[in-house]
Amino acid sequence: MSIDYGADVLGNLADLVLRAPKAELHLHIEGTLEPEMAFEIARRNGVPLPFVGPREMRQAYTFHDLQSFLEIYYTAAAVLRTEDDFHDLAWAYLQRARADNVVRAEIFFDPQAHTSRGISFETVVRGLTRAIERARVELQMSAALIMCFLRHLTQREAFETLEQALPFRQHFIGVGLDSGERNNPPERFTEVFSRCRLLGLHAVAHAGEEGPAAFVSGALDALKVERIDHGVRCLEDRALVARLMRERIPLTVCPLSNIKLRVFEKLSRHNLPKLLAAGLRASVHSDDPAYFGGYVNDNLRSSLTALPLTRDDAHTLLRNSLESSFLETSQKAPHLERLEEMFAR
Ligand code: ADE
Ligand code: ZN
Numbered sequence: 232m233s234i235d236y237g238a239d240v241l242g243n244l245a246d247l248v249l250r251a252p253k254a255e256l257h258l259h260i261e262g263t264l265e266p267e268m269a270f271e272i273a274r275r276n277g278v279p280l281p282f283v284g285p286r287e288m289r290q291a292y293t294f295h296d297l298q299s300f301l302e303i304y305y306t307a308a309a310v311l312r313t314e315d316d317f318h319d320l321a322w323a324y325l326q327r328a329r330a331d332n333v334v335r336a337e338i339f340f341d342p343q344a345h346t347s348r349g350i351s352f353e354t355v356v357r358g359l360t361r362a363i364e365r366a367r368v369e370l371q372m373s374a375a376l377i378m379c380f381l382r383h384l385t386q387r388e389a390f391e392t393l394e395q396a397l398p399f400r401q402h403f404i405g406v407g408l409d410s411g412e413r414n415n416p417p418e419r420f421t422e423v424f425s426r427c428r429l430l431g432l433h434a435v436a437h438a439g440e441e442g443p444a445a446f447v448s449g450a451l452d453a454l455k456v457e458r459i460d461h462g463v464r465c466l467e468d469r470a471l472v473a474r475l476m477r478e479r480i481p482l483t484v485c486p487l488s489n490i491k492l493r494v495f496e497k498l499s500r501h502n503l504p505k506l507l508a509a510g511l512r513a514s515v516h517s518d519d520p521a522y523f524g525g526y527v528n529d530n531l532r533s534s535l536t537a538l539p540l541t542r543d544d545a546h547t548l549l550r551n552s553l554e555s556s557f558l559e560t561s562q563k564a565p566h567l568e569r570l571e572e573m574f575a576r
Pocket of ligand 2: 257258259409437460518
């Protein structure tokens with residue numbers, strides 16, 4: 232049941248939330264590939280897409296689970312071939328994010344989805360980095376890259392990818408773990424994460440999206456991650472909830488994604504209010520917005536409409552997003568101050 236605010240009160244709160252500064256911490260750049268851009272890039276590269284056009288492509292976005300989504304996601308990502316393609320993709324996203332008042336974006340990319348097709352790591356990272364630098368100058372927006380390892384591949388392949396990435400070490404701030412969670416526990420990547428941490432990289436991992444609460448514990452214990460992506464299934468384990476609270480581990484929650492991938496039956500059944508009530512450090516993000524029906528403000532607006540979230544909850548979600556980012560404390564401060572000012576009025 233949602234809180235009965237009346238349209239005006241909800242409208243005012245939603246308006247405030249949409250205008251407020253926020254950080255996007257769970258966003259796969261390949262998941263921002265809108266069908267129109269996929270067709271445009273496919274055309275210029277002479278690469279086929281298994282859809283008649285953008286409309287038919289969108290119509291195919293009915294997913295049963297994570298795996299059924301990933302099949303389309305990797306198929307569409309295969310149109311990306313040149314440095315300009317990666318630049319154009321990221322630049323379109325960054326402009327979109329700026330319009331949602333995102334002041335900091337920590338962006339996942341899946342190099343193995345591209346190197347496995349013969350695209351060099353350098354092509355990917357140079358295109359993305361060029362867009363990020365452009366956003367800094369033209370949009371006064373801060374963004375950084377997090378390189379994800381695909382967990383359906385082996386740790387050996389992750390190490391090979393890390394080798395390819397090392398000459399570009401300065402272009403990414405951390406590593407993550409994504410792709411199919413079922414039967415792919417985090418412990419399979421213990422050594423490669425250990426090496427990454429020694430290199431001074433931040434570490435995050437998808438866990439507790441489709442996988443059990445034990446994968447959240449595994450990501451913390453084996454991979455020593457600083458944030459959990461999704462983590463919504465943590466509520467199945469009381470001791471884990473107590474630990475997440477004690478250690479103030481951020482959970483980057485993606486409500487619309489969870490509905491599209493059938494983690495929850497409908498948005499009004501999402502456990503975001505319970506996560507907040509348990510004192511967990513949750514924030515709201517968009518995952519793969521081109522596929523799941525919206526960017527970060529769409530996720531926030533829909534959540535406020537469908538769920539019993541208070542003004543304090545909304546404030547907490549936004550504050551958590553900024554505080555959970557990997558920005559320096561001094562860089563977070565002006566955004567947090569602005570947020571406090573806006574909510575104090
Ligand atoms: N890759 C892109 N989106 C993902 C998700 N929601 N979970 C796991 N891997 C992903
Ligand atoms: Zn994700």
